[in-house]
Amino acid sequence: MAQHDLILLGPPGAGKGTHAEYLKTDMNYMHLSTGDLLRVAVAAQNNLGKQAQTYMEAGELVPDDLVIDLVAERMEQLGSDEYYLLDGFPRTIVQAEALAEILEGIGREQPLVINLAVSDAEVVRRLSGRRMCPGCGTIYNVHRDGLDIGDNCPQCGGELYQRSDDQPEAIRNRLEVYKQDSALLIEYYRQRGQLVTVDAEQGQEEVSAELAQLARRGRLY
Numbered sequence: 001m002a003q004h005d006l007i008l009l010g011p012p013g014a015g016k017g018t019h020a021e022y023l024k025t026d027m028n029y030m031h032l033s034t035g036d037l038l039r040v041a042v043a044a045q046n047n048l049g050k051q052a053q054t055y056m057e058a059g060e061l062v063p064d065d066l067v068i069d070l071v072a073e074r075m076e077q078l079g080s081d082e083y084y085l086l087d088g089f090p091r092t093i094v095q096a097e098a099l100a101e102i103l104e105g106i107g108r109e110q111p112l113v114i115n116l117a118v119s120d121a122e123v124v125r126r127l128s129g130r131r132m133c134p135g136c137g138t139i140y141n142v143h144r145d146g147l148d149i150g151d152n153c154p155q156c157g158g159e160l161y162q163r164s165d166d167q168p169e170a171i172r173n174r175l176e177v178y179k180q181d182s183a184l185l186i187e188y189y190r191q192r193g194q195l196v197t198v199d200a201e202q203g204q205e206e207v208s209a210e211l212a213q214l215a216r217r218g219r220l221y
Helices: 016-027 034-044 047-057 064-075 093-105 120-128 168-191 204-216
Strands: 006-009 030-033 084-087 112-117 130-132 139-141 195-199
Touching: 006 016, 006 168, 016 030, 016 084, 016 204, 030 034, 030 064, 034 047, 034 064, 047 064, 064 093, 093 168, 112 204, 120 130, 120 168, 168 195, 195 204
Parallel strands: 006 084, 006 112, 030 084, 112 195
Antiparallel strands: 130 139
């Protein structure tokens, strides 16, 4: 059984989605995505949902205090034998400090923070190789699937294309934004002894094996 609640960090193209899916399906983690929590709250039209909807409809970021309250509410509902995997939270030091207080308040240990490390060159290679199907939404990759712009989707026959934000220059811009946003957060967790860095340029099986080992090991801090 897993020993740690987890937070996954990493730049675009690090494989967070793929590795989160492995932790959910193979290691029975409860996936707590702030995006999903916001959508559920808005659909339910509860107090938090109504407040968040105002910002979302205006195309603005939902304020820290609302996101924190939403996460706190969900965590208080978790059973003591459930382990969570946080996705999209925390994004700031304010959120990280609030998370620490939430967990202390409900008697849970502080999470293990896994930083999926990938070089800029590899991120550009991975993301610039993505091809989308406009018909069924399936995502392919030139390097993995051998399909390129203008080829037909094997699923529905749609003509594959490349999104504008998967162009190399757009990817590099996204990387710079990520580095600016994440640097303080990574250092925050490093200083607290909660951070472990995993080489995400390894094969998927190697990364999965390392994640499983980290999740099951004893306390690091």
